[in-house]
Amino acid sequence: MSKKLALFGGTPVRNEEFYDGPHIGPHDLDRLKSVLDSGNFGGIPFPNTHHTAFADLFTGKLGAPYGLMVSNGTISLSIALRALGVRAGDEVITTGYTWMGTAAAIVHINAVPVLVDIDPTTWCIDPAAVEAAITPRTKVIVPVHLGNQIADLDALRAIADKHGLAILEDTAHGHFAEWRGQCVGTHGDAGSFSFESSKIMTAGEGGFLVARDEDVYQRMMSLANCGRKEPGYDGFAGRTLGWNARASELQAAFMIGQVEQHDALHAKRAASAAKLTAGLAEIGGFTPVGNDDPRITRRQYYEVIYRFDPAAWEGLHRDEVLSAILAEGIELEGDAFYPPVHKSELFAVDAVHWPMIAERYGDRIGPDSVDLPVADRAAADESVWVHHALLTGDDKDLGDILEAVAKVRDNLRELHDAS
Numbered sequence: 001m002s003k004k005l006a007l008f009g010g011t012p013v014r015n016e017e018f019y020d021g022p023h024i025g026p027h028d029l030d031r032l033k034s035v036l037d038s039g040n041f042g043g044i045p046f047p048n049t050h051h052t053a054f055a056d057l058f059t060g061k062l063g064a065p066y067g068l069m070v071s072n073g074t075i076s077l078s079i080a081l082r083a084l085g086v087r088a089g090d091e092v093i094t095t096g097y098t099w100m101g102t103a104a105a106i107v108h109i110n111a112v113p114v115l116v117d118i119d120p121t122t123w124c125i126d127p128a129a130v131e132a133a134i135t136p137r138t139k140v141i142v143p144v145h146l147g148n149q150i151a152d153l154d155a156l157r158a159i160a161d162k163h164g165l166a167i168l169e170d171t172a173h174g175h176f177a178e179w180r181g182q183c184v185g186t187h188g189d190a191g192s193f194s195f196e197s198s199k200i201m202t203a204g205e206g207g208f209l210v211a212r213d214e215d216v217y218q219r220m221m222s223l224a225n226c227g228r229k230e231p232g233y234d235g236f237a238g239r240t241l242g243w244n245a246r247a248s249e250l251q252a253a254f255m256i257g258q259v260e261q262h263d264a265l266h267a268k269r270a271a272s273a274a275k276l277t278a279g280l281a282e283i284g285g286f287t288p289v290g291n292d293d294p295r296i297t298r299r300q301y302y303e304v305i306y307r308f309d310p311a312a313w314e315g316l317h318r319d320e321v322l323s324a325i326l327a328e329g330i331e332l333e334g335d336a337f338y339p340p341v342h343k344s345e346l347f348a349v350d351a352v353h354w355p356m357i358a359e360r361y362g363d364r365i366g367p368d369s370v371d372l373p374v375a376d377r378a379a380a381d382e383s384v385w386v387h388h389a390l391l392t393g394d395d396k397d398l399g400d401i402l403e404a405v406a407k408v409r410d411n412l413r414e415l416h417d418a419s
Helices: 026-038 049-062 076-083 101-105 128-134 153-163 212-222 249-283 316-329 355-361 374-380 395-410 412-418
Strands: 066-070 090-097 112-116 136-140 168-172 192-193 207-211 286-287 296-298 301-306 383-387
Touching: 026 249, 049 066, 049 207, 049 249, 066 076, 066 212, 066 249, 076 101, 076 168, 076 192, 076 207, 076 212, 090 101, 090 286, 112 128, 112 355, 128 153, 136 153, 153 168, 207 212, 212 374, 249 301, 249 395, 301 374, 316 383, 316 395, 316 412, 383 412, 395 412
Parallel strands: 090 112, 090 136, 136 168, 168 192
Antiparallel strands: 066 207, 192 207, 286 301, 301 383
């Protein structure tokens, strides 16, 4: 990292400027060239050659029986919900603290998102809030494994089994994280992954679906391929209106190298996260979210989430401190990363366009539609998100990050005067 720290006046260095992966190696270039030379860039036939190769590799590493690649990690959720039998007007319970696409995928199939609060320790969906929200219309629970955390899959499985519900894991952040030695995304009835450009595995865009049941998998395949029923996914009853959500051969070919690189990059991120957490503990005011739950046998580090303590910063608000750290050249993120879903300006859901929400929410889903005090507090005051791009540099990069934070901490009087 080349930058000069200057008290509250440096040039911000965005996270991508730290990024040291993924790398495109000779095998990746050969694979991509083979796609270009073939003239077969798209997703037809479905599944195509590299699609099949990647799906076999990815599901094999996950330990999933069935899987397919799709165009992105939002349409994947809608496809999974349809394949799990969700119909118009059905309710799907999910966390209010996630990327709005989790809830939008529910709306897009004319179902009703039921947003519930988060566990104050992990910031993942609160199982008690899930059970309290169940009605006769509830069909699916969608937990999100947030940042470097994992939702309580034991409690959620018990609730789902008790009430006859399906679980769809939103695993956009958690590629190859493990709960009780088993990869997340494979504990539920279905799991959804994202390969969007910010993720730890990326093809620029892309998504992946896994299923434990062959009938659900075949429906996913049909839904992703415009509703077609072809050999390998023609064994389910009836027909369904699908999407064109096929991933391209270029996306699939690029992702093969991502699996090959993953473990080495993961080890680097894990070591950097441990060093960063130790350094921030010495400075004070940044406490890792979560706990040492022994059921989490492998974390991922798409984002490392910290809880900001204003008392350790003489009462300054998180946003004032993060702004000063940004001025020193380091981008740590607050509520701009994830506002609560119902307060996101992108979650523009009204009953004119999505009439199924009217009975529960009236004219629209808005800031006052639900009461989620833990999620609201986390987003507005407490959350500090450290993107994995900051964890892929060398020790000097980590030292620069900690130096910037310590410099702001050592000059709180100037920051008070400026606020």
